[in-house]
Amino acid sequence: xxxxxxxxxxxxxxxxxxxxxxxxxxxxxxxxxxxxxxxxxxxxxxxxxxxxxxxxxxxxxxxxxxxxxxxxxxxxxxxxxxxxxxxxxxxxxxxxxxxxxxxxxxxxxxxxxxxxxxxxxxxxxxxxxxxxxxxxxxxxxxxxxxxxxxxxxxxxxxxxxxxxxxxxxxxxxxxxxxxxxxxxxxxxxxxxxxxxxxxxxxxxxxxxxxxxxxxxxxxxxxxxxxxxxxxxx
Numbered sequence: 001x002x003x004x005x006x007x008x009x010x011x012x013x014x015x016x017x018x019x020x021x022x023x024x025x026x027x028x029x030x031x032x033x034x035x036x037x038x039x040x041x042x043x044x045x046x047x048x049x050x051x052x053x054x055x056x057x058x059x060x061x062x063x064x065x066x067x068x069x070x071x072x073x074x075x076x077x078x079x080x081x082x083x084x085x086x087x088x089x090x091x092x093x094x095x096x097x098x099x100x101x102x103x104x105x106x107x108x109x110x111x112x113x114x115x116x117x118x119x120x121x122x123x124x125x126x127x128x129x130x131x132x133x134x135x136x137x138x139x140x141x142x143x144x145x146x147x148x149x150x151x152x153x154x155x156x157x158x159x160x161x162x163x164x165x166x167x168x169x170x171x172x173x174x175x176x177x178x179x180x181x182x183x184x185x186x187x188x189x190x191x192x193x194x195x196x197x198x199x200x201x202x203x204x205x206x207x208x209x210x211x212x213x214x215x216x217x218x219x220x221x222x223x224x225x226x227x228x229x230x231x232x233x
Contacts, residue, residue, distance in 0.1 A: 010132060011107040012056045013174070014049050015099045018042050018114025019063050019088045031215060032114045033069060037228050040073055041215055044117035044228075050081045052121045058083035060114070061099040093189055097181040105175040108132055111192045112169040115215040118227055124169060126206045131171040136201050138171075138193045139208030140164040166191060167208040176201050 018032040027034060032042040042060075049056055062070055064087040073079070084102055088095030096111060103109045108128055112119065123139050130137035143163055148155040170192045177192065180199035189195050193203045215224050 011104065012053065012128060013059060013103045013107050013109040014056050014169070015059045015061065015096065015103065015109055015111045016042075016045060016049070016114050017061045017088070017092060017095055017099065017111065018045075018066075019061060019092060019095050030063075030066060033066075033073065034215075034221065036117065036215075036221070036224050039077055041117055041224075042070075042114045043073065043077060043079065045112070045114050045119070046079075046081055046083060048117055048119045049112075049124075052119070052124055056110075059086060059099050059102050060084065061086045061088045061095045063088050091185065093181070093185045093195070096192060096195075100174070100178050100181055103174045103178065105178060107174045108171060109174045109177065110169040110171045111177075113214055116168055116212055117215070117224070118209070118211045118213060118231075119169065120209055120212065123206065123208055123212070124171075127169055127171040130204050130206050131173060134202070134204045135176050136170075136172045136193065136196050136203045137206050138191075138203055139167040139169060139212065140205045141167065141208045141210055141212075164205065165208075166193065167212050167214070168192075172196060172201075 033040045036044055046058060049058060060083050062085060067085060067087060086099045086102060089098055108131055110127065127137045127139055141164065143160040143165060147158050147160050147163065149158050177196055180196045180201065183199055197203055211227055213220055213223060215221055
């Protein structure tokens with residue numbers, strides 16, 4: 001997959017952020033390194049991107065304390081998929097900023113959670129295509145449950161059709177998101193899309209998938225095992 005501009009093709013990058021801990025997973029091992037099936041969650045994620053399009057240039061952002069563990073994993077599983085490694089910062093914002101330093105301005109970059117191993121071809125291609133045309137695209141899914149807005153006075157029912165759940169990948173023209181990450185970090189930044197919007201970019205939505213889960217708890221791992229078995233059928 002490539003996108004032709006007036007004079008050249010646009011290079012595709014994927015920045016995979018894997019800076020989580022095992023706290024919510026109730027594990028001493030960071031969740032991105034837990035075994036899903038017979039290999040680490042993070043390896044599933046990298047393999048998924050490579051399987052969709054081997055030309056995507058992968059940048060893996062890891063906590064400084066975990067680069068040694070990943071080196072051991074690369075050797076144990078004989079990982080041949082090319083990827084660069086960047087040490088992350090003290091927050092997701094800082095980790096993404098440091099990863100973006102390796103991404104050329106005239107490219108498209110998908111920023112993705114390392115613990116979302118079930119990314120799908122259609123959603124990724126649609127996100128890249130929309131970002132190439134519009135500047136920024138994020139994957140989302142409709143809400144399934146009823147929601148209520150909480151306040152000091154109590155709670156109030158809201159129309160769930162006015163809301164959606166945000167996933168990754170979130171894809172951007174690299175020059176736009178690199179510029180956005182030059183601004184000062186804010187507690188209001190919940191994802192890359194909110195950083196881009198604060199810098200003046202409009203964000204467009206593309207369809208995600210309910211299978212594109214983020215593995216953060218033991219319950220998520222049980223669901224992931226089920227999804228993996230279904231994928232192998």
